[in-house]
Amino acid sequence: xxxxxxxxxxxxxxxxxxxxxxxxxxxxxxxxxxxxxxxxxxxxxxxxxxxxxxxxxxxxxxxxxxxxxxxxxxxxxxxxxxxxxxxxxxxxxxxxxxxxxxxxxxxxxxxxxxxxxxxxxxxxxxxxxxxxxxxxxxxxxxxxxxxxxxxxxxxxxxxxxxxxxxxxxxxxxxxxxxxxxxxxxxxxxxxxxxxxxxxxxxxxxxxxxxxxxxxxxxxxxxxxxxxxxxxxxxxxxxxxxxxxxxxxxxxxxxxxxxxxxxxxxxxxxxxxxxxxxxxxxxxxxxxxxxxxxxxxxxxxxxxxxxxxxxxxxxxxxxxxxxxxxxxxxxxxxxxxxx
Amino acid sequence: xxxxxxxxxxxxxxxxxxxxxxxxxxxxxxxxxxxxxxxxxxxxxxxxxxxxxxxxxxxxxxxxxxxxxxxxxxxxxxxxxxxxxxxxxxxxxxxxxxxxxxxxxxxxxxxxxxxxxxxxxxxxxxxxxxxxxxxxxxxxxxxxxxxxxxxxxxxxxxxxxxxxxxxxxxxxxxxxxxxxxxxxxxxxxxxxxxxxxxxxxxxxxxxxxxxxxxxxxxxxxxxxxxxxxxxxxxxxxxxxxxxxxxxxxxxxxxxxxxxxxxxxxxxxxxxxxxxxxxxxxxxx
Ligand SMILES: Nc1ncnc2c1ncn2[C@@H]1O[C@H](COP(=O)(O)OP(=O)(O)OP(=O)(O)O)[C@@H](O)[C@H]1O
Ligand SMILES: [Mg+2]
Numbered sequence: 001x002x003x004x005x006x007x008x009x010x011x012x013x014x015x016x017x018x019x020x021x022x023x024x025x026x027x028x029x030x031x032x033x034x035x036x037x038x039x040x041x042x043x044x045x046x047x048x049x050x051x052x053x054x055x056x057x058x059x060x061x062x063x064x065x066x067x068x069x070x071x072x073x074x075x076x077x078x079x080x081x082x083x084x085x086x087x088x089x090x091x092x093x094x095x096x097x098x099x100x101x102x103x104x105x106x107x108x109x110x111x112x113x114x115x116x117x118x119x120x121x122x123x124x125x126x127x128x129x130x131x132x133x134x135x136x137x138x139x140x141x142x143x144x145x146x147x148x149x150x151x152x153x154x155x156x157x158x159x160x161x162x163x164x165x166x167x168x169x170x171x172x173x174x175x176x177x178x179x180x181x182x183x184x185x186x187x188x189x190x191x192x193x194x195x196x197x198x199x200x201x202x203x204x205x206x207x208x209x210x211x212x213x214x215x216x217x218x219x220x221x222x223x224x225x226x227x228x229x230x231x232x233x234x235x236x237x238x239x240x241x242x243x244x245x246x247x248x249x250x251x252x253x254x255x256x257x258x259x260x261x262x263x264x265x266x267x268x269x270x271x272x273x274x275x276x277x278x279x280x281x282x283x284x285x286x287x288x289x290x291x292x293x294x295x296x297x298x299x300x301x302x303x304x305x306x307x308x309x310x311x312x313x314x315x316x317x318x319x320x321x322x323x324x325x326x327x328x329x330x331x332x333x334x335x336x337x338x
Numbered sequence: 339x340x341x342x343x344x345x346x347x348x349x350x351x352x353x354x355x356x357x358x359x360x361x362x363x364x365x366x367x368x369x370x371x372x373x374x375x376x377x378x379x380x381x382x383x384x385x386x387x388x389x390x391x392x393x394x395x396x397x398x399x400x401x402x403x404x405x406x407x408x409x410x411x412x413x414x415x416x417x418x419x420x421x422x423x424x425x426x427x428x429x430x431x432x433x434x435x436x437x438x439x440x441x442x443x444x445x446x447x448x449x450x451x452x453x454x455x456x457x458x459x460x461x462x463x464x465x466x467x468x469x470x471x472x473x474x475x476x477x478x479x480x481x482x483x484x485x486x487x488x489x490x491x492x493x494x495x496x497x498x499x500x501x502x503x504x505x506x507x508x509x510x511x512x513x514x515x516x517x518x519x520x521x522x523x524x525x526x527x528x529x530x531x532x533x534x535x536x537x538x539x540x541x542x543x544x545x546x547x548x549x550x551x552x553x554x555x556x557x558x559x560x561x562x563x564x565x566x567x568x569x570x571x572x573x574x575x576x577x578x579x580x581x582x583x584x585x586x587x588x589x590x591x592x593x594x595x596x597x598x599x600x601x602x603x604x605x606x607x608x609x610x611x612x613x614x615x616x617x618x619x620x621x622x
Contacts, residue, residue, distance in 0.1 A: 016614065017613075057614075060614065060617070063439045064438070064439055064611075065435055065438060065439060065611065065614070065616050065617060066611060066612075066614045066616075067611050067612045085441070088439055088440060088441045089441040091439065092439070093435075093436070093439055095435075098432055099432070100431060100432035100433050100436065101431060101432075101433065102354065102357075102358070102431050102433065103431070104357065104358065104361045105354075105357060109357070113350055113353070113354060114436070114440065116346060116350045117346065117347070117350055117437070117440040117441070117442050118440060118441060119342070119343075119346060119441070161436070
């Protein structure tokens with residue numbers, strides 16, 4: 001690679017033409033729009049967004065599986081649409097949440113075959129297979145037919161397949177989707193170890209787990225409805241909200257206090273209120289920490305007791321809410337009812 | 339197209355295809371299946387023939403039909419074998435997208451996947467022929483067989499069928515549903531238009547040109563002539579042509595169909611990438 005960019009996109013867009021089942025009612029769906037990204041070599045870059053945000057579409061374009069409808073993208077120094085043959089030897093991709101692979105081949109045979117398609121010498125391939133399977137705790141399953149593996153183990157095998165060819169740029173589409181907590185942790189540790197072993201390796205992963213993006217990624221792009229809304233380190237993204245002070249407060253019954261009354265306070269920028277059996281939970285975002293005193297005052301007037309109060313650091317979830325106006329879960333619900 | 343990439347695509351695909359094709363937990367079952375299936379296919383034909391002809395197996399029509407049917411096994415095996423790999427990888431194993439992003443040559447990968455079907459098809463053809471000669475009075479005078487013509491024709495035909503398979507694979511890539519039928523339907527249609535079990539002259543006049551345009555017509559005719567020359571030549575379809583002339587036509591049509599196949603595959607491949615069909619799976 002001549003320059004230091006592993007991935008670069010310029011005004012990248014993708015429109016799907018949808019065909020009505022009966023009539024030829026052509027509808028268009030904008031899956032990606034004006035995406036500009038620059039990912040440095042050696043970065044672990046995350047795409048965070050709800051269902052239907054366009055994450056998979058972007059990965060498909062970057063891995064030469066899908067043509068963009070506007071703009072361009074370069075991966076490992078070559079244009080994905082014009083020179084896919086130059087891109088392919090240097091990349092690999094794994095989609096989580098699906099069980100792919102030739103069920104009648106053993107784990108070793110499946111992996112060995114893919115390594116051969118990439119021209120890895122057979123002996124070296126076998127060594128890598130053993131080492132990688134050991135890293136994900138599957139070495140004893142090497143000679144198991146992959147159809148006999150559990151879904152989680154099959155996904156791990158698939159993940160090993162991605163790493164096996166030592167790509168310059170590796171794409172992981174929701175790598176931990178559907179895994180149990182232990183396997184999730186294994187996979188995350190494995191990703192970090194693999195990147196640490198060679199500083200030139202670049203990894204782009206998509207996720208809709210906030211924590212995953214926050215803990216793993218060097219930088220995160222938040223994507224919704226095909227658009228990149230923000231792109232920065234998790235810390236920097238959260239710092240945007242730092243001017244706000246976030247509080248979680250547990251109180252006794254509200255005695256007529258409403259969410260609107262809270263929002264109407266000049267120092268409150270955001271308030272959510274959920275009633276519980278014993279009272280209510282409030283989540284407040286205040287212009288400054290000192291404003292808390294006035295809120296407590298309000299409670300006292302209404303004879304509401306504060307049972308628990310906690311200052312909270314902002315998460316990427318807060319960043320998403322700040323950018324989109326609602327939580328990722330709400331965004332997914334509204335998307336599916338459209 | 340780098341030779342090492344092409345070769346490893348083809349070689350590894352053949353290896354994979356063979357493991358899939360020979361995936362019989364019980365080798366005995368595998369043997370029974372590969373013998374019983376072709377023989378029962380031939381048996382149906384023989385029963386039909388004997389009813390129509392009143393049991394006259396000495397008629398020259400009988401070996402004509404029998405050989406045509408036997409070699410037609412290759413059409414189903416090789417042509418559909420190549421195109422079926424697309425359905426298999428995309429729908430069943432969900433690996434097609436991983437093959438696509440690998441540094442391999444996809445057409446050669448698909449052709450490689452057909453090799454195993456060629457091998458099992460060859461076994462089926464051999465068994466069918468042996469059964470015909472041993473039990474059904476299909477007379478082949480081995481002293482008079484034109485072996486050179488036979489093998490040249492066989493190899494040329496198999497390559498032609500594999501390339502036709504590539505054409506179907508391309509169409510399969512772009513079709514949204516029931517893509518599994520494409521291979522079967524094409525093989526079925528070609529059966530009628532290739533003079534496999536009756537001369538083209540039996541067809542209505544306006545349908546015959548289809549048969550004359552199909553390389554499989556000339557291929558089957560030459561195979562028959564190479565094995566039972568004196569008998570096959572009396573059939574009207576291509577009676578006016580010499581072996582060499584037919585070989586020339588077969589070669590020309592194979593090159594033409596091969597070129598069209600490669601072009602169609604490339605075109606469909608581009609469409610599949612444009613529409614995002616390479617990893618599409620139908621939810622049955
Ligand atoms: N082949 C296709 N044809 C038509 N529309 C498609 C196609 N693939 C995706 N879409 C649509 O494009 C939008 C983006 O989909 P995409 O799969 O990229 O989202 P995603 O962020 O990966 O979501 P998820 O978290 O559910 O995987 C969605 O509205 C989806 O329905
Ligand atoms: Mg997705």
